Amino acid sequence: MKNLKYIFFAFLMVLVGCEDDDAFGSVALSNLTVNTEVSDDGSGTVIFKPSASGAKSYNYNFGDGTTAESLTGFISKTYRTVGENIFTVTITANGFDGTTMTETVEVSINIPVTNSDLVNLLTDGTSKTWFLAAAQPGHLGLGPAREGIDGDWWYPKWYSAKAFEKCGSDISDCFCDDELTFSVDSNGDVTYVLDNMGQTFFNVGHTAVVGGTSDEDFCYDYDTSGEKAVTISSVEGNVPEAETTGMQMEFADGGFMSYYVGSSTYEILSLSENLLYVRTYDTMNPDLAWYIRFTSAPSTGGGDESLQTIYTNLVWSDEFDVNGAPNPANWTYDIGAGGWGNGEAQEYTDSADNVIVEDGLLKITARGSGVAGGAVHYYDDVTLVASGGGVSVVEDFEGTAPAFTDFGGASTAVISNPDASGENTSTNVGESTKNSGAEVWAGSFFDVAAPLDLTTYSSMEIKTWSPAVGAVVRLKLENQANPDEFFEVDATTSVNEEWEALTFDLSSAPAFTYDRVVLFFDFGVSPTGSAAYTSARIKSENLFEFTYGRVEIRAKLPSAGGTWPALWALGANFDEVGWPATGEIDIMEHVGNNSNTVSSALHFPGNSGGSAVVGATPVSSATSEFHNYTVEWTPESIKFVVDDELIHNSFVNSASTPFNSDFFLIMNIAMGGTLGGAIDGEFIQDSMEVDYVRVYQ
Structure with missing residues (x-):
């Protein structure tokens, strides 16, 4: 599943390092910048030169499925894809104080084609x-x-x-x-x-x-x-x-x-x-x-062929036959909010309300509080203002809603104005929810069709409704094509629970192309209170890890819109090589908004995220009956099976893939996000029930 907390991706902002009284007495990690030198000789070579105070090493994800680490930061990378291509490169600085900072740059490579x-x-x-x-x-x-x-x-x-x-x-x-x-x-x-x-x-x-x-x-x-x-x-x-x-x-x-x-x-x-x-x-x-x-890899098999397994020796299992918390010898927990990069709405907990064993079943339950948790702000009428008084409305939320991209655990939507009074009596407004457990830099952005005219207009006005006085609202304008081109400015709320117009001075903005509007509400503050949605994610990390075998999980899936349950496995060396180099085996994923269709996927360099090797099949009673979800993983192949029938993804494994070392198991329900989609407005709770997990070798 793609929501990996192990890929710490500060989507638009770099994290502010925290001081740590460690043995080094080091300076807090800060001020990450990245310079690039792209060769013009057609070789595809790029030299990266990052710099950050308090950094002890740097990790690279080069955007072409390869990764690397450098102690000095300076590194040379040669791209091989012919033609003109743009690669998004993520550089993570690792501080002596234990914190990390991430910056993303785009490099344009043109390798002449012969x-x-x-x-x-x-x-x-x-x-x-x-x-x-x-x-x-x-x-x-x-x-x-x-x-x-x-x-x-x-x-x-x-x-x-x-x-x-x-x-x-x-x-x-x-x-x-x-x-x-x-x-x-x-x-x-x-x-x-x-x-x-x-x-x-x-x-x-x-x-x-x-x-x-x-x-x-x-x-x-x-x-x-x-x-x-x-x-x-x-x-x-x-x-x-x-x-x-x-x-x-x-x-x-x-x-x-x-x-x-x-x-x-x-x-x-x-x-x-x-x-x-x-x-x-x-x-x-x-x-x-x-x-x-x-x-270059077959992505589907298919048909009614039965799996002829080579693994028949049961080496590990959990039958969930002891009531209470999951067996601590088998499972530990991921705790936190936001889905770690997928814009999800849940906070993972270890509460019995979200994960419990009873009546011979493991029950992972996603719950909705019925109200948004954390801090909720509303905003409207994003407008450019000229010094002479002229205005240009960028977004008023009365037409087609913009496509929001959330990050850091925030969630954004267009809703009916909850307080049509005072400064703002319009019909629709934007709602920004900073869920409990979200990052201090959580926020969202939307893109505009034409660059903002900062020659004519010197400020931006945004009508804002805040639950508190003194909340910092950060506006960041970006160039979609070049993340190094941006401008940031803050404004502070002066009233609570009523509308006011905040003004952001843009007169000192560099002469860049700005076609993306990023907003951070309560910037720098960790929200408190109950999350809008809670769930659980349990894993066998450091307790049971294995290479090759047949994994069989018998489960019944939730059906509510917005639920995203998954049964999957992650490479145990993720902390050394990063993702997708570590490899990911998604045994089963399901989306409540596309109920009774299940999918399986493999993520690895060159085939990750939206380019993963994926197969799907209808299972008409996936949400009402138990079914067996199986992966047969050998040095030569990876096959996915539902109810003993080989359904999809007969993947050719080889020494060049990451699927030849230890993995651990994970089970969870996410809410919303890139795959889960819109959450049912009436959602209260729904569960995934697991009868057993068995591993054969």
Whole structure:
């Protein structure tokens, strides 16, 4: 599951270091800055030069699935992905005082593309097989073919965003079985073979090729055998340079890549060791382009095949047959709020209200207090003001609500004005909740379509409702494309429980591009009181850790909207190598807002977060009956199983993945966040019940 507290990610702000009377008598960690030097010779090399007072070491997540540590901070990194790419790099300074600070920078890398580069990546120098990137957003996308067509040229309308929409349907599941193999001979000639396992997923406009009569896309028997010659050439036509490698592949003899739209020419948008992203144009409608993602690892298996396990010796279990707290010899707790990076709303506790063993079952219960915990502020009419009195409204919350991004344990939403009086009688306002347990720098941001005009306007006014006098409200303006370009200014509330207009002086803001508005309410203060939602997360860390085996967990899942239960495992070396280098095995995840569909995932370098290797399947009674959720983890493969049937994700394990060392088990229910989504406004409580956890080797 992606909500790892072990990845301490201070999303927009750096933490203020705290003094510690340790043996070093060290200066508190502070003032983290990062300078970068990007080579202009096409080598892809970047030199990072961070600096911070009181730092003893620095950790890097380079944004391409690799990580590193440096004692001095200075480090040279060479990126290998050809073409023009932007990488988001996270640098964490580790202080002698035990605190950490994090800064994020973006580096733009342009590695000139040659035929040999593409051939090497496509074939690994000899032969390489690619698979559909099932369950990744945009594994099959549809968008306009060129500028001038209605819609955004580059970002296609996603045709399918989840694997089960294509891989779990009879009309399209053949799409997910395809194997695309590229080979190169000693002369440098490239050939291609599509193994479609006997069937091809046809676009509805092209089914006449196979005599089809369906009025929708469908799988048909179709022979794709035989090698096809591949020609790699420069792309011609209306193609933005920053959004393509500038190269294309042309397949001889009617060759095509997995989804049949009549085309044999594929523009290469992005290509790395793990990802191939292409665009092709529909021959029946040249105004449409199809986008397809492939990965170097198979992401789905599927079918009714039963698991033939190699592990039958029970080495560890918990049958939950003793009432009370979970067995302390097996489980410990994660405690805290905010979901550690996923914008979740719960606070994890070790209270019996949230986790208890009774009647032969482990019960993890998420509860809602019915009211928002912590500190709640309201705000409205974010407005630029000129010295002469002119105004420009940035956001008044009366139209389409902006897309908020929360961090540090805060949560933000547009609601009806709870106090339509005094300074503000408008209908809708923004609500910012700093939940109990949230970070002192918790807040949220929203992006604006056009940069703020700080030449004409010298201040910003925001109507604010605060529960207390003297609350610090910090405004931070940022450049979305360059996090090093920002300006911060504070204002302080002077009344409580009524509206007032706070003014933020922007006259000294540097002449940057500002298209992101960040707000921190009660900045620097830890909220107190009960959290809006509580839950539990238990783990076997340092108590039971293992390498390889079959894990079987029998569970019944919650159904309420906003619940996000998970049964998963994390690499035990996370504190040494970080995430995703440590690896993550999500045995089962479920979302109450998409009830009775379960998913499994693998996170590792190159395939983490939204690019994880994911599979999903419907389980019609997941929330009303107990089902067995199983992973079979061997040195050669990782397979996910529901009720003894191999459902999805037959992953090829190897020495190059992180799935060859100790992991520990985790069980939890999160609320809301990036996957859990909107929480039911009437939510009171819901539980995940676990009958047993068993590990065989």
